Amino acid sequence: MGKGNGRGGGGGGGLLLAVALSLVAAVSGFTEPGDLAILKQFRDGLSNPELLQWPANDDDPCGSKWKHVFCSGNRVSQIQVQKVGLEGPLPPNLNQLTALSNLGLQNNRFSGAVPSLSGLASLQYAYLDYNNFDSIPSDFFVGLENLQVLALDGNDLNASTGWMFPKELQNSAQLTNLTCNECNLVGPVPDFLGSMASLLVLELSGNSLTGGIPPSFANSSLQILWLNNQLNGGMTGPIDVVTSMVSLKSLWLHGNSFSGTIPGNIGDLAFLKSLNLNGNQLAGLIPDSLIGMDLDVLDLNNNKFMGPTPKFKSPNATSASNAFCLPTPGAPCAPEVMALIDFLTALNFPSRLLSSWVGNDPCQGPWFGLSCNNGKVAMINLPKNNLNGTLSPSVAKLDALTQVRLGSNNLNGPIPDNWTSLKGLTSLDLSDNNISPPIPAFKTSVKLLTGGNPLLTGTPASPKGSPPSGHTKSPGGTSDSGNVPDTVSSTKPKKFKSVLAAIVAPVASVAALIFLAVPLFFYCKKRKETSQAPSSLVVYPRDPSDPDNIVKIAVASNTYGSTSLTGSGSASRNSSGFGESHVIEAGNLIISVQVLRNVTKNFARENELGRGGFGVVYKGELDDGTKIAVKRMEAGVISNKAINEFQAEIAVLSKVRHRHLVSLLGYSIEGNERILVYEYMPQGALSKHLFHWKDLKLEPLTWKRRLNIALDVARGMEYLHSLAHQSFIHRDLKSSNILLGDDYRAKVSDFGLVKLAPDGEKSVVTRLAGTFGYLAPEYAVTGKITTKADVFSFGVVLMELLTGLMALDEERPEESQYLVGYFWNIKSDKEKLMAAIDPTLDKKEETYESISTIAELAGHCTAREPNQRPDMGHAVNVLAPLVEKWKPFDDDYEEYSGIDYSLPLNQMVKDWQEAESKDLSYMGLEDSKGSIPTRPAGFADSFTSADAR
Ligand SMILES: *[C@@H]1O[C@H](CO)[C@@H](O)[C@H](O)[C@H]1NC(C)=O
Ligand SMILES: *[C@@H]1O[C@H](CO)[C@@H](O)[C@H](O)[C@H]1NC(C)=O
Ligand SMILES: *[C@@H]1O[C@H](CO)[C@@H](O)[C@H](O)[C@H]1NC(C)=O
Ligand SMILES: *[C@@H]1O[C@H](CO)[C@@H](O)[C@H](O)[C@H]1NC(C)=O
Numbered sequence: 001m002g003k004g005n006g007r008g009g010g011g012g013g014g015l016l017l018a019v020a021l022s023l024v025a026a027v028s029g030f031t032e033p034g035d036l037a038i039l040k041q042f043r044d045g046l047s048n049p050e051l052l053q054w055p056a057n058d059d060d061p062c063g064s065k066w067k068h069v070f071c072s073g074n075r076v077s078q079i080q081v082q083k084v085g086l087e088g089p090l091p092p093n094l095n096q097l098t099a100l101s102n103l104g105l106q107n108n109r110f111s112g113a114v115p116s117l118s119g120l121a122s123l124q125y126a127y128l129d130y131n132n133f134d135s136i137p138s139d140f141f142v143g144l145e146n147l148q149v150l151a152l153d154g155n156d157l158n159a160s161t162g163w164m165f166p167k168e169l170q171n172s173a174q175l176t177n178l179t180c181n182e183c184n185l186v187g188p189v190p191d192f193l194g195s196m197a198s199l200l201v202l203e204l205s206g207n208s209l210t211g212g213i214p215p216s217f218a219n220s221s222l223q224i225l226w227l228n229n230q231l232n233g234g235m236t237g238p239i240d241v242v243t244s245m246v247s248l249k250s251l252w253l254h255g256n257s258f259s260g261t262i263p264g265n266i267g268d269l270a271f272l273k274s275l276n277l278n279g280n281q282l283a284g285l286i287p288d289s290l291i292g293m294d295l296d297v298l299d300l301n302n303n304k305f306m307g308p309t310p311k312f313k314s315p316n317a318t319s320a321s322n323a324f325c326l327p328t329p330g331a332p333c334a335p336e337v338m339a340l341i342d343f344l345t346a347l348n349f350p351s352r353l354l355s356s357w358v359g360n361d362p363c364q365g366p367w368f369g370l371s372c373n374n375g376k377v378a379m380i381n382l383p384k385n386n387l388n389g390t391l392s393p394s395v396a397k398l399d400a401l402t403q404v405r406l407g408s409n410n411l412n413g414p415i416p417d418n419w420t421s422l423k424g425l426t427s428l429d430l431s432d433n434n435i436s437p438p439i440p441a442f443k444t445s446v447k448l449l450t451g452g453n454p455l456l457t458g459t460p461a462s463p464k465g466s467p468p469s470g471h472t473k474s475p476g477g478t479s480d481s482g483n484v485p486d487t488v489s490s491t492k493p494k495k496f497k498s499v500l501a502a503i504v505a506p507v508a509s510v511a512a513l514i515f516l517a518v519p520l521f522f523y524c525k526k527r528k529e530t531s532q533a534p535s536s537l538v539v540y541p542r543d544p545s546d547p548d549n550i551v552k553i554a555v556a557s558n559t560y561g562s563t564s565l566t567g568s569g570s571a572s573r574n575s576s577g578f579g580e581s582h583v584i585e586a587g588n589l590i591i592s593v594q595v596l597r598n599v600t601k602n603f604a605r606e607n608e609l610g611r612g613g614f615g616v617v618y619k620g621e622l623d624d625g626t627k628i629a630v631k632r633m634e635a636g637v638i639s640n641k642a643i644n645e646f647q648a649e650i651a652v653l654s655k656v657r658h659r660h661l662v663s664l665l666g667y668s669i670e671g672n673e674r675i676l677v678y679e680y681m682p683q684g685a686l687s688k689h690l691f692h693w694k695d696l697k698l699e700p701l702t703w704k705r706r707l708n709i710a711l712d713v714a715r716g717m718e719y720l721h722s723l724a725h726q727s728f729i730h731r732d733l734k735s736s737n738i739l740l741g742d743d744y745r746a747k748v749s750d751f752g753l754v755k756l757a758p759d760g761e762k763s764v765v766t767r768l769a770g771t772f773g774y775l776a777p778e779y780a781v782t783g784k785i786t787t788k789a790d791v792f793s794f795g796v797v798l799m800e801l802l803t804g805l806m807a808l809d810e811e812r813p814e815e816s817q818y819l820v821g822y823f824w825n826i827k828s829d830k831e832k833l834m835a836a837i838d839p840t841l842d843k844k845e846e847t848y849e850s851i852s853t854i855a856e857l858a859g860h861c862t863a864r865e866p867n868q869r870p871d872m873g874h875a876v877n878v879l880a881p882l883v884e885k886w887k888p889f890d891d892d893y894e895e896y897s898g899i900d901y902s903l904p905l906n907q908m909v910k911d912w913q914e915a916e917s918k919d920l921s922y923m924g925l926e927d928s929k930g931s932i933p934t935r936p937a938g939f940a941d942s943f944t945s946a947d948a949r
């Protein structure tokens, strides 16, 4: 950006005036001695003072011989040393130059603390930008009454903690330009900045700001507002306030996590010339008013915008990587799609629907929660999906609708009148929401369920949530203790609940935890010697804002310690108004070592699946034939490092449940034993099937299977990256950590390296871990990791799926040793690309389309700059349409938590009963149909690769 007036080193009239004044000073006497002393300190503190060319034998800086210094009378009023190359600290008492009005220190290598400027009432311009200052005192801003410009950009200030402008700054009522790009600001943007009427320019890019744009900004006169590229996920919330900022010329919000829609009246910003919203979570339709604006810069890439691809008036507008219904600009979407977009908009874009409602045909592809009949949407089936918002009148346009099932959500507002025009509607379930009256007059043929809506009935929801109004009620869940989560299907026997002791979340966040919808995955009978079971797992209620409805499981130190909190749990449930806030104590995920000994034939060699850095993985077989994978750390190897790894693995895996992530079923800690029990993946690692199929006499994977695997992995990783309150980064995604089931569906495994990012941070500097060949360049170089490093590794896996070549193979000719480099060289050349495709694949023309789509995605994912890589949600969106889809589903629960309950639940109970009678403390999730894997397989690759660590 332009260096303005005051920045110019006393150019023009200012210079003449200053020179004239300094002449006066020279005539009328010497520079004030105090000022002289400080300038000398300034000089003497530098390691290269000679660059100043200040004369050693002259004590009159206000005379003509001191470059860069300007005076007013005998007082120093300006220091202008920009770009001189000065190095070293500044004197701490610089603010004794009380006549200073203009301080130009930018573009040097000044280091140490920024000196306090507090009390410099004449100071108008302070340019401290682009130096090596490392901290800023908190009194810096006190008493700067005439400050007009403050530039602190490009200084690594208070790096360990970050910092924020103190509120004293608001007394600088003349401030027009405040720039602090890349200067380590943390926390929310202060409110008061919006109320500073003088402020025209606010540039705070590249910091770690969080939270939303404060509402106070509506009244500001800002012309330039740059809040782009905040680290660690960045700023959140809607951007609606910007449409009130009528003076805006340049609005840069890219590289954050803003959500909601672009407000329809954005066209009112008559002066706007540059708008960058790239890389946020914005959704909904692009407003016509924006499409019609003529802007120099309009960047809407990498959001979740829907509807028709816009045909912009702005010549340079871009809007790639969104969720438009059709690629052709201006082509209208199907009317059903437009109606469904309105439906989503009224619900504030629930992320799970956002990622699956893609394309221009709700009857093709995933479209979670919809069922069709004769090519039209016949059912909206989204009970218990944490939908939060209102019901859109546009649903009335889905004229083939017969059933709407939206029970047990957080819907408010009335039922739109014109829903009564839905001729075929037979059933409308809105029970257990917060719908308000009036209820429109539906035909009597419509089965209307509205129980559990306090505003409709005037009766508050019963303590269990509601009177039984729907089909998804909790069986016998009538008392607070022995509570069973209310999504458990009614096939669940009452007996089950007797093993669950309901206790209450002893955590402050309990109000945010709403209802528990997943039953226990398995039950382990408590060991008699409880002293050997030092910790137990507590299943917390699920978090309503969590798109995938995971169950939170925490390790509690005392199984029964929190039962007494039941009362407060009820209170918080009532105050939150819906759902459950109970914690179901899971008994134990602990499995006794003895049981594991039995099922692995005393850890017999023949049951070994693989060996890794910290132990051995065994196959185990339960009495009923269910197989498990048992990862045992050998007594001798348990260094502190291994224990940490072990605990990290428990902590992470127990929080993570997804159909495309390998499930942790339990664990043992007894004496020196540290054992993890996983679900068993009979077909073993993807790498075997890609690279070693010949030796192992396997069938090479078909293209269709590869596509399925890619989508499965993308879904698993998307889930891992987008858990509601924490972001997990895998750090070691590779084909040997992708395990296959008998159906060749994939799950991501080996979270031993996953580092749980600290709350609120998506980028952590970590010990470098991972596998060469898959490492993102920025991670390899700086150790700084974000979810985008996983995206890179995913891109490498895609390349492996395409070519059948290992990520790194020194046996290959030099130019193709490193797969990423090789692939980038050939990917845009159709002939070369096709020549590099795995020869086992059948390269029919029809597959070329999907091959080139995957090749493009692989390239995108491995872009050099992390911010140019898409997020996993995008990968899912690209892959999903390529994969032939099953569904629409009939069973609410099937996909609901990512785990297939219907059949395993029965199985589960049977197993549990069996287990109880045999004192077998394990019950798996597996559908134990008894399919016997053809060969010992499992974690082998995963663990041989781990040996390298
Ligand atoms: C204030 O910022 C604007 C926009 O970057 C710039 O053009 C102007 O020169 C700045 N003013 C001063 C005095 O630095
Ligand atoms: C920056 O860090 C220093 C030293 O750690 C501290 O004294 C000062 O208050 C911090 N500045 C701000 C604005 O928080
Ligand atoms: C559009 O982009 C081109 C190429 O990047 C550039 O030369 C041109 O000035 C831009 N147009 C506007 C209006 O900014
Ligand atoms: C529902 O949305 C409202 C407003 O958008 C928000 O304040 C509230 O926190 C949301 N509730 C949940 C449970 O997400």
Ligand SMILES: *[C@@H]1O[C@H](CO)[C@@H](O)[C@H](O)[C@H]1NC(C)=O
Binding pocket: 393, 394, 396, 397, 418, 421
């Ligand atoms: C229902 O109402 C909405 C808004 O009031 C309107 O846009 C829509 O066309 C109506 N639909 C039908 C089928 O009446």
